[in-house]
Amino acid sequence: MQALPTGSSTTRPPRQSGPGGRPEPAREAPAEPGARWIWALTGALFLVYTTLSVRIHERMLSNSYDLGIFEQVIRSYADGHLPVSELKAPGFPVLGDHFSPVLALVAPFYLLWRSPVTLLVVQAALVAASTPPLARWARRTLGTTAAVLIGLCYGLSWGIASAIGFDFHEVAFAVPLLALSLTALGQDRLRAAVCWALPLLLVKEDLGLTVVAIGLVVARRGGRGLGLVTAAAGLAGSLLAILLVLPSVNPSGDFAYWSFLGGRGGGGGVGNLLYKGTVGLITPEAKTTTLVLVLAPTLFLALRSSLVWVALPTLVWRFASNGYVHWGTGYHYSLVLMPIVFAAFVDALVARRARPDSVRRYLAGATAVTLLLLPRFPFWQLVQPATWRTDPRLAVAQRLMDRIPDGATVQASNVLVPQLTNRTTVGLFGWEPSRPDPQWIIVDTWAPWSKRWPLTAEIERNRLNWHRAHGYHDVADEDGYVLLGRSR
Structure with a gap:
Protein backbone atom coordinates (compact mmCIF):
# COMPACT_ATOMS: atom_id res chain seq x y z
CA MET A 1 0.00 0.00 0.00
CA GLN A 2 1.33 3.42 -0.84
CA ALA A 3 2.33 5.86 1.86
CA LEU A 4 -0.57 7.65 3.41
CA PRO A 5 -0.34 11.45 3.10
CA THR A 6 -0.92 13.67 6.06
CA GLY A 7 -2.78 16.29 4.09
CA SER A 8 -4.34 16.92 0.74
CA SER A 9 -3.05 14.75 -2.07
CA THR A 10 -3.39 17.55 -4.59
CA THR A 11 -1.37 20.73 -5.05
CA ARG A 12 -2.02 23.71 -7.27
CA PRO A 13 0.78 25.06 -9.46
CA PRO A 14 1.49 28.79 -9.25
CA ARG A 15 -0.45 30.84 -11.75
CA GLN A 16 1.71 32.32 -14.53
CA SER A 17 1.54 35.94 -15.56
CA GLY A 18 0.27 36.79 -18.99
CA PRO A 19 0.86 39.90 -21.13
CA GLY A 20 0.95 43.06 -19.11
CA GLY A 21 1.54 41.15 -15.88
CA ARG A 22 -2.02 39.97 -15.68
CA PRO A 23 -2.44 36.41 -14.44
CA GLU A 24 -3.56 33.94 -17.05
CA PRO A 25 -6.82 32.14 -16.40
CA ALA A 26 -6.31 29.04 -14.29
CA ARG A 27 -6.30 25.86 -16.29
CA GLU A 28 -8.07 22.86 -14.91
CA ALA A 29 -5.58 20.13 -14.07
CA PRO A 30 -6.15 16.75 -15.69
CA ALA A 31 -7.89 14.22 -13.51
CA GLU A 32 -5.45 12.20 -11.41
CA GLN A 384 -24.35 -18.46 -8.89
CA PRO A 385 -25.30 -20.41 -12.04
CA ALA A 386 -28.97 -20.49 -10.99
CA THR A 387 -29.14 -16.71 -11.34
CA TRP A 388 -28.44 -16.98 -15.05
CA ARG A 389 -30.74 -19.88 -15.80
CA THR A 390 -34.26 -19.10 -17.01
CA ASP A 391 -37.10 -21.27 -15.72
CA PRO A 392 -39.24 -22.38 -18.72
CA ARG A 393 -42.32 -21.67 -16.59
CA LEU A 394 -41.63 -17.95 -16.87
CA ALA A 395 -42.44 -17.98 -20.58
CA VAL A 396 -45.77 -19.62 -19.72
CA ALA A 397 -46.50 -16.94 -17.12
CA GLN A 398 -45.67 -14.15 -19.55
CA ARG A 399 -47.81 -15.67 -22.28
CA LEU A 400 -50.80 -15.92 -19.94
CA MET A 401 -50.31 -12.39 -18.63
CA ASP A 402 -50.21 -11.13 -22.20
CA ARG A 403 -53.82 -12.30 -22.51
CA ILE A 404 -54.83 -9.68 -19.93
CA PRO A 405 -55.59 -6.43 -21.78
CA ASP A 406 -54.06 -3.10 -20.85
CA GLY A 407 -56.16 -1.13 -18.36
CA ALA A 408 -57.89 -4.21 -16.95
CA THR A 409 -58.52 -4.73 -13.24
CA VAL A 410 -56.62 -7.74 -11.91
CA GLN A 411 -55.82 -9.72 -8.77
CA ALA A 412 -52.53 -11.58 -8.96
CA SER A 413 -50.09 -13.62 -6.92
CA ASN A 414 -47.37 -11.72 -5.12
CA VAL A 415 -44.61 -12.42 -7.69
CA LEU A 416 -46.88 -11.69 -10.66
CA VAL A 417 -48.04 -8.29 -9.43
CA PRO A 418 -44.86 -6.34 -10.42
CA GLN A 419 -45.15 -7.81 -13.91
CA LEU A 420 -48.54 -6.11 -14.34
CA THR A 421 -48.38 -2.81 -12.45
CA ASN A 422 -47.20 -0.79 -15.47
CA ARG A 423 -50.31 -1.46 -17.56
CA THR A 424 -53.18 -2.71 -15.37
CA THR A 425 -54.92 -1.86 -12.11
CA VAL A 426 -53.67 -4.77 -10.03
CA GLY A 427 -54.22 -5.89 -6.45
CA LEU A 428 -52.85 -8.80 -4.42
CA PHE A 429 -54.85 -12.04 -4.61
CA GLY A 430 -56.02 -13.06 -1.15
CA TRP A 431 -55.40 -9.67 0.45
CA GLU A 432 -58.77 -8.56 1.77
CA PRO A 433 -58.55 -4.83 0.89
CA SER A 434 -58.02 -5.76 -2.78
CA ARG A 435 -60.72 -4.82 -5.27
CA PRO A 436 -63.34 -7.59 -4.80
CA ASP A 437 -64.49 -8.05 -8.41
CA PRO A 438 -61.50 -7.78 -10.77
CA GLN A 439 -61.93 -8.63 -14.42
CA TRP A 440 -59.04 -11.09 -14.26
CA ILE A 441 -57.31 -13.29 -11.66
CA ILE A 442 -53.91 -14.89 -12.26
CA VAL A 443 -52.24 -17.08 -9.64
CA ASP A 444 -49.01 -19.07 -9.43
CA THR A 445 -50.18 -22.14 -7.52
CA TRP A 446 -46.67 -23.63 -7.39
CA ALA A 447 -45.03 -20.68 -5.65
CA PRO A 448 -43.54 -21.25 -2.17
CA TRP A 449 -45.32 -19.53 0.72
CA SER A 450 -42.71 -16.76 0.88
CA LYS A 451 -43.78 -15.78 -2.64
CA ARG A 452 -47.46 -16.67 -2.23
CA TRP A 453 -48.36 -14.85 1.00
CA PRO A 454 -50.77 -13.98 2.50
CA LEU A 455 -52.25 -17.38 1.60
CA THR A 456 -51.36 -20.97 2.28
CA ALA A 457 -51.71 -23.40 -0.62
CA GLU A 458 -54.96 -24.77 0.80
CA ILE A 459 -56.56 -21.35 1.33
CA GLU A 460 -55.43 -20.24 -2.12
CA ARG A 461 -57.03 -23.33 -3.69
CA ASN A 462 -60.27 -22.75 -1.78
CA ARG A 463 -60.42 -19.12 -2.88
CA LEU A 464 -59.87 -20.01 -6.51
CA ASN A 465 -62.74 -22.51 -6.27
CA TRP A 466 -64.93 -19.87 -4.60
CA HIS A 467 -64.32 -17.49 -7.49
CA ARG A 468 -65.12 -20.24 -9.98
CA ALA A 469 -68.45 -20.68 -8.21
CA HIS A 470 -69.14 -16.92 -8.20
CA GLY A 471 -68.86 -15.71 -11.77
CA TYR A 472 -65.34 -16.64 -12.92
CA HIS A 473 -64.29 -19.27 -15.45
CA ASP A 474 -60.95 -20.89 -16.26
CA VAL A 475 -59.22 -19.22 -19.18
CA ALA A 476 -56.01 -21.23 -18.73
CA ASP A 477 -54.39 -23.67 -16.30
CA GLU A 478 -50.81 -24.43 -17.32
CA ASP A 479 -47.61 -25.32 -15.42
CA GLY A 480 -49.16 -24.18 -12.15
CA TYR A 481 -50.41 -20.84 -13.46
CA VAL A 482 -54.18 -20.38 -13.28
CA LEU A 483 -55.86 -17.56 -15.22
CA LEU A 484 -59.50 -16.81 -14.44
CA GLY A 485 -61.74 -14.43 -16.33
CA ARG A 486 -64.98 -12.88 -15.08
CA SER A 487 -68.01 -14.31 -16.87
CA ARG A 488 -70.25 -11.75 -18.55
Missing part, protein backbone atom coordinates in the same frame (compact mmCIF):
# COMPACT_ATOMS: atom_id res chain seq x y z
CA PRO A 33 -5.45 8.40 -11.60
CA GLY A 34 -7.03 8.20 -8.15
CA ALA A 35 -9.97 10.32 -9.21
CA ARG A 36 -10.47 8.25 -12.37
CA TRP A 37 -10.48 5.08 -10.28
CA ILE A 38 -13.23 6.48 -8.09
CA TRP A 39 -15.49 7.17 -11.05
CA ALA A 40 -14.66 3.81 -12.63
CA LEU A 41 -15.54 2.12 -9.35
CA THR A 42 -18.81 4.04 -9.16
CA GLY A 43 -19.73 2.94 -12.67
CA ALA A 44 -18.87 -0.67 -11.87
CA LEU A 45 -21.02 -0.61 -8.73
CA PHE A 46 -23.91 0.86 -10.72
CA LEU A 47 -23.65 -2.06 -13.15
CA VAL A 48 -23.56 -4.58 -10.28
CA TYR A 49 -26.61 -3.05 -8.61
CA THR A 50 -28.57 -2.81 -11.86
CA THR A 51 -27.68 -6.31 -13.01
CA LEU A 52 -28.68 -7.95 -9.73
CA SER A 53 -31.96 -6.12 -9.22
CA VAL A 54 -33.09 -6.40 -12.85
CA ARG A 55 -32.17 -10.08 -12.99
CA ILE A 56 -34.22 -10.75 -9.86
CA HIS A 57 -37.18 -9.04 -11.53
CA GLU A 58 -36.66 -10.92 -14.79
CA ARG A 59 -36.80 -14.20 -12.85
CA MET A 60 -40.15 -13.08 -11.38
CA LEU A 61 -38.79 -12.97 -7.85
CA SER A 62 -39.67 -9.33 -7.15
CA ASN A 63 -42.66 -8.64 -4.94
CA SER A 64 -45.95 -6.80 -4.79
CA TYR A 65 -44.75 -5.40 -1.46
CA ASP A 66 -42.75 -3.32 -2.28
CA LEU A 67 -41.85 -3.01 -5.96
CA GLY A 68 -45.49 -3.22 -7.03
CA ILE A 69 -46.55 -0.51 -4.58
CA PHE A 70 -43.79 1.88 -5.57
CA GLU A 71 -44.47 1.47 -9.26
CA GLN A 72 -48.14 2.32 -8.64
CA VAL A 73 -47.03 5.40 -6.70
CA ILE A 74 -44.67 6.62 -9.41
CA ARG A 75 -47.14 5.76 -12.16
CA SER A 76 -49.63 8.03 -10.36
CA TYR A 77 -47.17 10.92 -10.34
CA ALA A 78 -46.32 10.29 -13.99
CA ASP A 79 -50.03 10.43 -14.85
CA GLY A 80 -50.33 13.80 -13.13
CA HIS A 81 -52.15 13.05 -9.89
CA LEU A 82 -51.37 12.39 -6.24
CA PRO A 83 -50.08 8.87 -5.59
CA VAL A 84 -52.45 5.98 -4.95
CA SER A 85 -51.79 2.26 -4.59
CA GLU A 86 -54.33 -0.39 -5.51
CA LEU A 87 -52.19 -2.88 -3.60
CA LYS A 88 -52.81 -1.10 -0.30
CA ALA A 89 -56.55 -0.78 -1.09
CA PRO A 90 -58.57 0.56 -4.03
CA GLY A 91 -57.64 4.22 -4.44
CA PHE A 92 -55.49 4.20 -1.28
CA PRO A 93 -53.68 7.58 -0.90
CA VAL A 94 -50.05 6.64 -0.33
CA LEU A 95 -49.12 10.02 1.18
CA GLY A 96 -51.20 8.79 4.12
CA ASP A 97 -48.93 5.75 4.48
CA HIS A 98 -45.40 7.15 4.28
CA PHE A 99 -44.42 10.77 3.70
CA SER A 100 -42.16 10.41 0.66
CA PRO A 101 -42.93 13.19 -1.85
CA VAL A 102 -39.36 12.79 -3.18
CA LEU A 103 -40.68 9.86 -5.25
CA ALA A 104 -42.21 12.37 -7.67
CA LEU A 105 -38.66 12.90 -8.99
CA VAL A 106 -38.75 9.44 -10.57
CA ALA A 107 -41.85 10.28 -12.64
CA PRO A 108 -40.01 11.92 -15.59
CA PHE A 109 -37.86 8.81 -16.02
CA TYR A 110 -40.94 6.61 -15.76
CA LEU A 111 -42.60 8.59 -18.53
CA LEU A 112 -39.66 7.65 -20.77
CA TRP A 113 -39.91 3.95 -19.89
CA ARG A 114 -43.06 2.77 -18.11
CA SER A 115 -41.59 -0.28 -16.43
CA PRO A 116 -40.60 -1.42 -12.93
CA VAL A 117 -37.09 -1.72 -14.33
CA THR A 118 -36.98 2.10 -14.42
CA LEU A 119 -37.34 2.15 -10.64
CA LEU A 120 -34.59 -0.43 -10.20
CA VAL A 121 -32.18 1.49 -12.45
CA VAL A 122 -32.90 4.77 -10.64
CA GLN A 123 -32.25 3.08 -7.31
CA ALA A 124 -28.97 1.62 -8.58
CA ALA A 125 -27.88 5.08 -9.74
CA LEU A 126 -28.79 6.72 -6.42
CA VAL A 127 -26.93 4.17 -4.32
CA ALA A 128 -23.89 4.15 -6.61
CA ALA A 129 -23.82 7.97 -6.46
CA SER A 130 -23.21 7.79 -2.71
CA THR A 131 -19.76 6.25 -3.24
CA PRO A 132 -17.80 9.23 -4.68
CA PRO A 133 -18.27 11.58 -1.69
CA LEU A 134 -16.84 8.99 0.72
CA ALA A 135 -14.07 7.87 -1.64
CA ARG A 136 -13.01 11.41 -2.57
CA TRP A 137 -12.82 12.41 1.08
CA ALA A 138 -10.66 9.35 1.75
CA ARG A 139 -8.46 10.12 -1.25
CA ARG A 140 -7.81 13.70 -0.18
CA THR A 141 -6.90 12.72 3.36
CA LEU A 142 -5.64 9.13 3.23
CA GLY A 143 -4.50 8.51 -0.33
CA THR A 144 -5.68 6.72 -3.44
CA THR A 145 -5.33 3.14 -2.18
CA ALA A 146 -7.36 3.93 0.90
CA ALA A 147 -10.02 5.60 -1.25
CA VAL A 148 -10.39 2.57 -3.51
CA LEU A 149 -10.58 0.14 -0.58
CA ILE A 150 -13.13 2.25 1.27
CA GLY A 151 -15.17 2.65 -1.90
CA LEU A 152 -15.16 -1.11 -2.46
CA CYS A 153 -15.96 -1.98 1.15
CA TYR A 154 -18.80 0.54 1.20
CA GLY A 155 -20.17 -0.29 -2.23
CA LEU A 156 -20.20 -4.05 -1.53
CA SER A 157 -21.34 -3.77 2.08
CA TRP A 158 -24.05 -6.13 3.27
CA GLY A 159 -26.58 -3.37 4.02
CA ILE A 160 -26.44 -2.17 0.44
CA ALA A 161 -26.57 -5.75 -0.87
CA SER A 162 -29.70 -6.54 1.16
CA ALA A 163 -31.48 -3.46 -0.15
CA ILE A 164 -30.51 -3.96 -3.79
CA GLY A 165 -31.61 -7.58 -3.54
CA PHE A 166 -35.09 -6.64 -2.32
CA ASP A 167 -37.01 -4.49 -4.77
CA PHE A 168 -37.09 -0.67 -4.75
CA HIS A 169 -37.51 1.66 -1.75
CA GLU A 170 -37.76 5.38 -1.23
CA VAL A 171 -34.83 5.40 1.21
CA ALA A 172 -32.51 5.04 -1.78
CA PHE A 173 -32.83 8.82 -2.06
CA ALA A 174 -31.47 9.19 1.47
CA VAL A 175 -28.21 7.37 0.73
CA PRO A 176 -26.42 9.99 -1.44
CA LEU A 177 -27.82 12.77 0.76
CA LEU A 178 -26.37 11.15 3.87
CA ALA A 179 -23.04 10.50 2.18
CA LEU A 180 -22.77 14.13 1.06
CA SER A 181 -23.95 15.51 4.41
CA LEU A 182 -21.66 13.39 6.56
CA THR A 183 -18.56 13.86 4.41
CA ALA A 184 -19.12 17.60 4.64
CA LEU A 185 -19.67 17.30 8.38
CA GLY A 186 -16.50 15.24 8.81
CA GLN A 187 -14.55 18.03 7.11
CA ASP A 188 -16.23 20.72 9.25
CA ARG A 189 -18.12 22.21 6.33
CA LEU A 190 -21.11 22.64 8.59
CA ARG A 191 -23.40 24.66 6.36
CA ALA A 192 -22.94 22.21 3.50
CA ALA A 193 -23.68 19.35 5.88
CA VAL A 194 -26.97 20.96 6.88
CA CYS A 195 -27.95 21.79 3.30
CA TRP A 196 -27.52 18.16 2.26
CA ALA A 197 -29.33 16.88 5.36
CA LEU A 198 -32.53 18.95 5.19
CA PRO A 199 -33.91 17.25 2.02
CA LEU A 200 -34.10 14.03 4.05
CA LEU A 201 -37.37 15.44 5.41
CA LEU A 202 -38.93 14.74 1.99
CA VAL A 203 -37.68 11.14 1.82
CA LYS A 204 -39.47 9.52 4.76
CA GLU A 205 -41.07 10.67 7.98
CA ASP A 206 -38.59 9.01 10.36
CA LEU A 207 -35.57 10.62 8.71
CA GLY A 208 -36.40 13.90 10.41
CA LEU A 209 -34.97 12.24 13.51
CA THR A 210 -31.77 11.56 11.58
CA VAL A 211 -31.69 15.28 10.74
CA VAL A 212 -32.00 15.94 14.49
CA ALA A 213 -28.92 13.79 15.09
CA ILE A 214 -26.98 15.58 12.34
CA GLY A 215 -27.93 18.92 13.86
CA LEU A 216 -26.67 17.84 17.28
CA VAL A 217 -23.36 16.69 15.80
CA VAL A 218 -23.07 20.03 13.97
CA ALA A 219 -23.61 21.78 17.32
CA ARG A 220 -20.97 19.58 18.95
CA ARG A 221 -18.47 20.40 16.20
CA GLY A 222 -18.72 24.13 16.76
CA GLY A 223 -21.81 25.27 14.91
CA ARG A 224 -23.99 25.57 17.98
CA GLY A 225 -26.67 27.89 16.61
CA LEU A 226 -26.79 26.25 13.19
CA GLY A 227 -26.89 22.78 14.72
CA LEU A 228 -29.72 23.53 17.14
CA VAL A 229 -31.81 25.14 14.39
CA THR A 230 -31.20 22.09 12.20
CA ALA A 231 -32.18 19.73 15.01
CA ALA A 232 -35.35 21.73 15.65
CA ALA A 233 -36.22 21.63 11.94
CA GLY A 234 -35.71 17.87 11.84
CA LEU A 235 -37.90 17.28 14.88
CA ALA A 236 -40.60 19.60 13.59
CA GLY A 237 -40.53 17.88 10.20
CA SER A 238 -41.02 14.41 11.66
CA LEU A 239 -43.74 15.52 14.08
CA LEU A 240 -45.59 17.43 11.37
CA ALA A 241 -45.53 14.41 9.05
CA ILE A 242 -46.43 11.80 11.69
CA LEU A 243 -48.98 13.74 13.70
CA LEU A 244 -50.63 15.91 11.05
CA VAL A 245 -49.95 15.12 7.39
CA LEU A 246 -50.12 11.32 7.43
CA PRO A 247 -53.22 11.03 9.69
CA SER A 248 -55.04 13.67 7.66
CA VAL A 249 -54.53 11.69 4.44
CA ASN A 250 -54.76 8.12 5.74
CA PRO A 251 -58.34 6.76 5.56
CA SER A 252 -57.98 5.46 9.13
CA GLY A 253 -57.30 9.00 10.38
CA ASP A 254 -54.15 7.84 12.16
CA PHE A 255 -50.46 7.17 11.57
CA ALA A 256 -50.41 3.65 10.16
CA TYR A 257 -47.34 2.38 11.97
CA TRP A 258 -47.95 3.17 15.63
CA SER A 259 -48.78 -0.52 15.97
CA PHE A 260 -45.15 -1.43 15.36
CA LEU A 261 -44.29 0.42 18.57
CA GLY A 262 -47.18 -1.12 20.50
CA GLY A 263 -49.57 1.70 19.59
CA ARG A 264 -52.97 1.82 17.95
CA GLY A 265 -52.11 2.45 14.28
CA GLY A 266 -54.34 0.75 11.80
CA GLY A 267 -52.85 1.06 8.33
CA GLY A 268 -49.96 -1.35 8.45
CA GLY A 269 -51.95 -4.55 8.50
CA VAL A 270 -50.09 -6.28 5.69
CA GLY A 271 -46.83 -5.64 7.48
CA ASN A 272 -48.17 -7.24 10.63
CA LEU A 273 -49.36 -10.18 8.56
CA LEU A 274 -45.92 -10.64 7.09
CA TYR A 275 -44.23 -10.30 10.47
CA LYS A 276 -46.44 -13.02 11.97
CA GLY A 277 -44.89 -15.37 9.45
CA THR A 278 -41.40 -14.53 10.73
CA VAL A 279 -42.03 -15.34 14.41
CA GLY A 280 -39.50 -17.96 15.36
CA LEU A 281 -37.42 -17.27 12.26
CA ILE A 282 -35.98 -14.00 13.58
CA THR A 283 -35.15 -14.07 17.28
CA PRO A 284 -34.30 -11.29 19.77
CA GLU A 285 -30.64 -12.27 19.33
CA ALA A 286 -30.97 -10.86 15.82
CA LYS A 287 -30.73 -7.37 17.28
CA THR A 288 -27.27 -8.09 18.67
CA THR A 289 -26.19 -9.74 15.43
CA THR A 290 -27.43 -6.79 13.40
CA LEU A 291 -25.67 -4.25 15.61
CA VAL A 292 -22.41 -6.20 15.38
CA LEU A 293 -22.68 -6.52 11.61
CA VAL A 294 -23.42 -2.80 11.19
CA LEU A 295 -20.10 -1.96 12.83
CA ALA A 296 -18.01 -5.01 11.82
CA PRO A 297 -17.03 -3.72 8.33
CA THR A 298 -15.25 -0.85 10.08
CA LEU A 299 -13.72 -3.15 12.73
CA PHE A 300 -15.73 -1.06 15.21
CA LEU A 301 -13.47 1.95 14.59
CA ALA A 302 -16.56 3.92 13.55
CA LEU A 303 -17.39 4.12 17.26
CA ARG A 304 -14.43 6.51 17.65
CA SER A 305 -16.17 9.18 15.55
CA SER A 306 -19.04 11.41 16.62
CA LEU A 307 -20.58 10.85 13.18
CA VAL A 308 -21.73 7.40 14.25
CA TRP A 309 -24.37 9.01 16.49
CA VAL A 310 -26.33 9.82 13.33
CA ALA A 311 -27.17 6.10 13.08
CA LEU A 312 -28.85 6.09 16.50
CA PRO A 313 -32.41 7.16 15.52
CA THR A 314 -32.70 4.41 12.91
CA LEU A 315 -31.34 1.77 15.26
CA VAL A 316 -33.63 2.85 18.10
CA TRP A 317 -36.89 2.72 16.15
CA ARG A 318 -35.94 -0.58 14.52
CA PHE A 319 -35.04 -2.35 17.74
CA ALA A 320 -38.06 -0.88 19.55
CA SER A 321 -40.38 -2.17 16.83
CA ASN A 322 -42.44 -5.31 17.29
CA GLY A 323 -42.01 -5.99 13.57
CA TYR A 324 -39.46 -8.75 13.67
CA VAL A 325 -38.00 -8.11 10.23
CA HIS A 326 -36.82 -4.72 11.50
CA TRP A 327 -34.41 -6.52 13.80
CA GLY A 328 -32.47 -8.51 11.25
CA THR A 329 -30.13 -7.92 8.34
CA GLY A 330 -32.56 -8.60 5.50
CA TYR A 331 -34.61 -6.29 3.33
CA HIS A 332 -33.71 -2.60 3.00
CA TYR A 333 -33.70 -1.48 6.61
CA SER A 334 -29.92 -1.18 7.00
CA LEU A 335 -29.37 0.76 3.78
CA VAL A 336 -29.32 4.21 5.43
CA LEU A 337 -26.87 2.97 8.07
CA MET A 338 -24.11 2.15 5.59
CA PRO A 339 -23.11 5.71 4.56
CA ILE A 340 -23.24 6.74 8.22
CA VAL A 341 -20.90 4.06 9.57
CA PHE A 342 -18.49 4.37 6.64
CA ALA A 343 -18.35 8.16 7.01
CA ALA A 344 -17.59 7.60 10.70
CA PHE A 345 -14.92 5.09 9.64
CA VAL A 346 -13.20 7.60 7.35
CA ASP A 347 -13.43 10.27 10.06
CA ALA A 348 -11.80 7.94 12.59
CA LEU A 349 -9.08 6.92 10.12
CA VAL A 350 -8.28 10.57 9.41
CA ALA A 351 -7.79 11.09 13.14
CA ARG A 352 -5.24 8.23 13.11
CA ARG A 353 -3.35 9.15 9.93
CA ALA A 354 -0.28 10.10 11.93
CA ARG A 355 -0.03 6.34 12.54
CA PRO A 356 -0.06 4.97 8.98
CA ASP A 357 0.57 1.36 10.04
CA SER A 358 -2.60 1.46 12.13
CA VAL A 359 -4.58 2.90 9.21
CA ARG A 360 -3.29 0.14 6.94
CA ARG A 361 -4.30 -2.55 9.41
CA TYR A 362 -7.81 -1.18 9.69
CA LEU A 363 -8.19 -0.95 5.92
CA ALA A 364 -6.94 -4.51 5.46
CA GLY A 365 -9.29 -5.73 8.19
CA ALA A 366 -12.27 -3.89 6.71
CA THR A 367 -11.57 -5.42 3.30
CA ALA A 368 -11.31 -8.90 4.82
CA VAL A 369 -14.61 -8.55 6.70
CA THR A 370 -16.38 -7.29 3.57
CA LEU A 371 -15.11 -10.27 1.55
CA LEU A 372 -16.07 -12.74 4.29
CA LEU A 373 -19.62 -11.37 4.43
CA LEU A 374 -20.19 -11.31 0.66
CA PRO A 375 -21.36 -14.96 0.34
CA ARG A 376 -24.11 -14.40 2.93
CA PHE A 377 -25.84 -11.58 1.05
CA PRO A 378 -27.46 -11.01 -2.37
CA PHE A 379 -24.43 -9.84 -4.37
CA TRP A 380 -23.23 -13.45 -4.23
CA GLN A 381 -26.15 -14.38 -6.46
CA LEU A 382 -24.27 -12.85 -9.38
CA VAL A 383 -21.74 -15.71 -9.35
